[in-house]
Structure formats: structure tokens, C-alpha cells
Amino acid sequence: MASAGGSLMDVLCEVYECSVNATRPSRTPAEVARAIVSGVRAHETAGPHGNETDASCLALTLIGRMVARATAPAAHGRVAGFYRDAVEVLLQDLDVVSQMGVVSPAWHQTCQRALLSSPAGPELDSVLWSLTRVLQKLLQDNRQEPVRMLLMAFDTSVSASTSRFLPADRSPLGAPDTSCLLLDLLELLTASGSAAPAGTRGPKLTYIHAAALIAAVSRAPHYFVSKRAALLLKRAALRKAGEDWLGASGENAASDASDIGVLAAAVSDALAAGWLTSVRVESARFFGGTSAARGGPGDSVMLRALGLLVIKSVQHRVVSAAAGAAEAGGHLGSLWRFLRQKGVRPTDTDHDCGVLPLLFSEQDDDMMEAAKAALVIFLHLRDDWRQDDSAPVRASCVAGCNPHCHFLFLLGAVSADHRILLDFLISTETCFLDYLVRYLRYLRTDRRGFAASCRRLDAGGRSLAPSGGCRLVDYDDSDEEASGDSPGSERLRSNAGASDDTLGRALGCLVRLRRMLARLQNKNLFPYKADSLLKLLTQVIQLLNAD
Numbered sequence: 001m002a003s004a005g006g007s008l009m010d011v012l013c014e015v016y017e018c019s020v021n022a023t024r025p026s027r028t029p030a031e032v033a034r035a036i037v038s039g040v041r042a043h044e045t046a047g048p049h050g051n052e053t054d055a056s057c058l059a060l061t062l063i064g065r066m067v068a069r070a071t072a073p074a075a076h077g078r079v080a081g082f083y084r085d086a087v088e089v090l091l092q093d094l095d096v097v098s099q100m101g102v103v104s105p106a107w108h109q110t111c112q113r114a115l116l117s118s119p120a121g122p123e124l125d126s127v128l129w130s131l132t133r134v135l136q137k138l139l140q141d142n143r144q145e146p147v148r149m150l151l152m153a154f155d156t157s158v159s160a161s162t163s164r165f166l167p168a169d170r171s172p173l174g175a176p177d178t179s180c181l182l183l184d185l186l187e188l189l190t191a192s193g194s195a196a197p198a199g200t201r202g203p204k205l206t207y208i209h210a211a212a213l214i215a216a217v218s219r220a221p222h223y224f225v226s227k228r229a230a231l232l233l234k235r236a237a238l239r240k241a242g243e244d245w246l247g248a249s250g251e252n253a254a255s256d257a258s259d260i261g262v263l264a265a266a267v268s269d270a271l272a273a274g275w276l277t278s279v280r281v282e283s284a285r286f287f288g289g290t291s292a293a294r295g296g297p298g299d300s301v302m303l304r305a306l307g308l309l310v311i312k313s314v315q316h317r318v319v320s321a322a323a324g325a326a327e328a329g330g331h332l333g334s335l336w337r338f339l340r341q342k343g344v345r346p347t348d349t350d351h352d353c354g355v356l357p358l359l360f361s362e363q364d365d366d367m368m369e370a371a372k373a374a375l376v377i378f379l380h381l382r383d384d385w386r387q388d389d390s391a392p393v394r395a396s397c398v399a400g401c402n403p404h405c406h407f408l409f410l411l412g413a414v415s416a417d418h419r420i421l422l423d424f425l426i427s428t429e430t431c432f433l434d435y436l437v438r439y440l441r442y443l444r445t446d447r448r449g450f451a452a453s454c455r456r457l458d459a460g461g462r463s464l465a466p467s468g469g470c471r472l473v474d475y476d477d478s479d480e481e482a483s484g485d486s487p488g489s490e491r492l493r494s495n496a497g498a499s500d501d502t503l504g505r506a507l508g509c510l511v512r513l514r515r516m517l518a519r520l521q522n523k524n525l526f527p528y529k530a531d532s533l534l535k536l537l538t539q540v541i542q543l544l545n546a547d
């Protein structure tokens with residue numbers, strides 16, 4: 001129990017005092033880290049003097065304070081560096097998270113007390129932090145049974161704490177550090193659903209408190225709390241909570257359609273009440289200035305989170321028949337207006353289909369999610385749009401949701417390079433395969449609509465190859481195998497070699513994609529069976545080649 005230079009309690013008390021005064025303890029970061037781990041485990045050897053449990057509680061508090069010192073936005077200099085080093089030793093060399101055990105009685109008691117009654121501040125912060133870290137470690141190691149025990153042990157207290165800090169009357173969140181730590185815990189709880197025993201509320205808390213979280217996006221006094229809440233809501237809408245903490249691990253098992261329905265309804269209510277007009281978006285920061293100074297868009301991470309939250313919510317409302325064309329069109333219209341106000345302005349000023357591809361042009365996985373959601377919305381509403389207008393495609397351009405325009409903008413974003421599309425098809429990080437199959441099935445039925453979108457992009461001065469180089473002409477296909485040729489490709493080359501309009505370039509890209517895909521499949525070099533995709537590509541190419 002004794003540590004170099006004094007008893008364990010003396011060492012812990014000195015470090016606590018230094019952390020309060022923002023000074024540097026007299027010991028090295030490694031000595032401080034070792035003393036804290038001894039403190040965390042002290043309650044296991046409770047002796048006659050009875051201060052072992054105090055040592056455990058103090059050690060847990062210190063972990064939270066040191067993390068706060070090391071990660072504070074203004075943390076710099078030797079003191080912050082000391083705490084960063086000590087936290088690194090704690091997490092990496094000493095693996096303090098697994099030393100905490102799962103539900104040791106002292107830890108459980110300390111956490112319960114803070115969750116139920118502590119005000120926002122260091123004590124509650126350290127408890128939220130330690131719970132989040134333990135949960136993260138257990139989920140990373142896929143230890144389902146301890147996760148289950150943890151969720152059960154803290155279900156009541158975590159639910160009560162969430163209600164205290166995200167009240168139904170939608171007042172803003174309290175202290176910024178406590179707010180962010182609570183949002184981190186909510187995200188990991190949402191990600192932990194597959195291990196959750198029936199009846200536990202932890203994995204549902206983000207959805208239960210969706211309306212309060214949406215209010216926090218516009219009302220939290222600190223921008224980084226607003227942004228943290230927006231990111232949590234976006235990942236909850238995508239059922240991808242925890243992806244930054246745990247790596248890509250598929251969809252969150254516990255989030256079912258009714259959870260997403262609650263979230264989508266809360267988003268819809270907020271949009272109807274003009275929520276987006278009250279959301280603050282800071283300028284993106286660069287060395288030497290901000291994007292606003294350069295006339296560019298605001299914080300793109302925030303804008304993409306809000307964009308996906310809205311579009312996924314509209315998708316859910318439309319698919320579940322909770323909303324029709326009027327509500328969807330209204331919500332999407334308010335999203336496009338908001339994004340344009342924040343600097344996402346496509347060159348074709350009256351064409352809202354360009355807003356979404358421009359917003360997501362630097363984030364492939366989000367772009368695919370957004371394009372897929374827009375496609376699903378269109379497929380569900382095209383009959384309604386046809387009633388309003390004889391041409392559903394024109395009406396969907398008004399709603400900024402024409403799938404042909406989105407597909408063509410997507411091709412433009414990758415300079416119509418079929419090799420990039422092939423990378424997307426192989427990648428497990430995007431839903432491109434799912435999106436492409438759905439889109440090609442629709443394209444097979446609507447050649448005229450596709451041609452109309454191509455003409456619209458040509459008239460708007462958009463090109464699929466921003467460099468101006470025509471890839472159909474540049475493309476060296478001397479190594480192509482005759483057997484890999486798709487129907488009509490010879491004719492395409494002779495026709496499209498002279499045509500660098502949007503339709504010609506798009507068709508050329510699809511032809512090359514089909515050819516390379518067939519070649520890889522023939523050599524067993526493609527990671528999955530692509531027969532149905534190849535068949536679809538063949539049908540679409542034949543259709544687009546037919547005059």
C-alpha cells in the first residue's frame with residue numbers, strides 16, 4: 001500500500017491538491033499513475049483502519065480530474081503535459097480500466113451516489129468518465145456477460161442522471177464537461193444494445209431523450225456541446241452509435257424501428273417549429289483564418305451531422321407512412337435553405353439536388369448514406385409527386401431529391417473514375433453496393449428521367465470531369481480482354497469518343513466499371529459474387545445505348 005515518498009493516501013492527497021491548483025506534483029507521471037492504480041484496488045484489501053475505501057474513491061475522482069486537466073481545450077504547457085503523460089501511463093501501461101473490475105461494491109456505491117445526487121462537476125465527471133471507459137473496454141473485448149451486468153447494475157441511476165441533465169422541459173444542459181461526458185456515456189450505452197437484458201433502458205436513453213437532445217443542439221451555451229449532441233443524434237439515426245469508439249461494428253442491435261420512429265418524430269416536430277433557424281454553426285477553422293473569412297461554408301462536421309439527421313428522419317417518416325409528400329418536401333426544403341445559408345451553395349443556384357452532394361463531397365460513407373436515404377424517399381413519394389406534376393422527376397428536383405441528379409453529382413465527385421467506384425464496392429465502410437443496386441434498378445425503368453437530369457446538368461455548366469479531360473478518350477483499354485467487354489461497348493466508344501456531355505461520360509464510366517468488375521470476377525479476384533450487379537449494369541448500359 002505504501003508508495004515511494006509516503007503513504008498511499010498522502011500521495012493521492014498531494015496529487016489531488018495539485019490537480020485543484022493546476023500545479024505539477026513532485027512525483028513522476030509513472031509514480032502518480034502507479035499510486036492511482038493502487039488506490040483503485042485498495043478497497044479489495046480493506047483493513048482495520050477503514051481508509052481503503054476512501055483511497056479507492058479518491059483515486060477514481062483523481063482519474064476524472066486528470067483526464068479533465070489533460071483534455072481541457074486550453075490545456076497546454078508543462079502542467080497539462082504532465083497530466084497527459086500520467087493518463088497515458090494509466091490507460092496504456094497499467095490498463096487501469098480493467099483494474100477497476102466490473103461492478104466492485106465500492107465503485108458501484110460511489111457511482112450510484114454521484115449519478116443520483118451530485119451536481120455537475122468533478123465528482124460526477126469522474127464517475128461518468130470511469131463508467132464510459134469500462135463500458136468501452138468491455139465492448140471492445142466483446143465481453144457480453146460483464147456488459148450485461150454493468151447495464152443492469154447502473155440502469156436506474158444512469159436513467160435518473162440522464163433525466164436530471166436532459167429534462168423534458170428542454171432547458172439547456174449544465175456544465176459543458178459534464179454534458180459532454182454524459183453524451184459520451186449515452187453513445188456507448190446505445191452501442192451496447194446487443195448485450196442488454198430485456199427491460200433495461202440504458203441502450204434506449206438516446207431515443208427516449210431525443211427531444212431534449214435536439215433542443216440541446218440549438219440551446220447549449222457552448223458550441224462543442226451542441227456539436228457533440230448533433231453527432232450523437234446523427235449516429236443514433238444511422239444506428240451507428242459508438243463507431244468512433246469501437247470501430248465499424250455494424251448496426252446497433254438494440255435500436256429498432258420504434259426507437260428510430262421516436263427520434264424521427266422528435267426531429268419532425270422540431271423542424272416544424274423552425275428549429276434549424278436557431279442552430280448555430282461556427283466557421284470551420286484553418287491555419288490563418290476561418291472559412292467564413294474565405295467565403296466558404298461553416299463547420300462541415302456539424303453541417304453533415306445535421307444534414308444526415310434530417311434526411312434519415314424524413315426517410316423513416318416516409319417509409320413508415322408517418323409522413324407524406326407535403327411534410328417531406330417541407331422538411332427537405334428547410335434543410336436545403338439552412339445549408340445554403342451556411343455556405344453550402346451549388347453553382348446551379350435554383351437546383352436543390354446539388355446541395356446534398358456538395359455537402360458530403362469530402363465524406364464518402366456519409367455521402368452514400370445520404371444518397372441512399374434520398375433515393376428511398378423518392379421511390380416512396382414518386383406517385384405523390386406525379387399527382388402534383390405530370391413529370392415526377394421535375395417535381396423531385398424541386399424537392400432536391402432527384403436520384404438521377406444525385407447519382408450524376410456522385411459520379412462528378414469522383415471525376416467519373418470507375419476505379420474509385422470499384423473501391424467503394426469493395427469497401428465495407430460505405431453502403432455503396434446497396435445504394436448502387438437500388439439506383440440501377442430504378443434507372444432501368446426511367447431512361448427519359450436520366451437523360452433529362454443529364455441535360456439539366458449540362459445546361460447548368462456541370463461537368464463529370466472537373467479537370468476538363470475526357471476520360472473516355474484518355475482511357476487506355478489496350479489491356480482489356482475481349483471476353484470482358486460489355487454489350488454495346490464498341491458502339492459506345494465510337495459514339496461517345498466524340499461526346500463529352502454528361503450522358504456520354506456517365507455511360508462510359510458504367511461501361512468501364514462493368515468491364516473491370518467482370519474481369520475481376522472471372523479471375524476470382526472480387527471479394528463477393530457480383531452476378532446480379534453485373535446483370536443490372538449490362539441492362540442499364542444496353543438501355544442507355546438505345547437511341
Ligand SMILES: [Zn+2]
Nearest residue numbers: 353397402405
Ligand atoms: Zn435535380
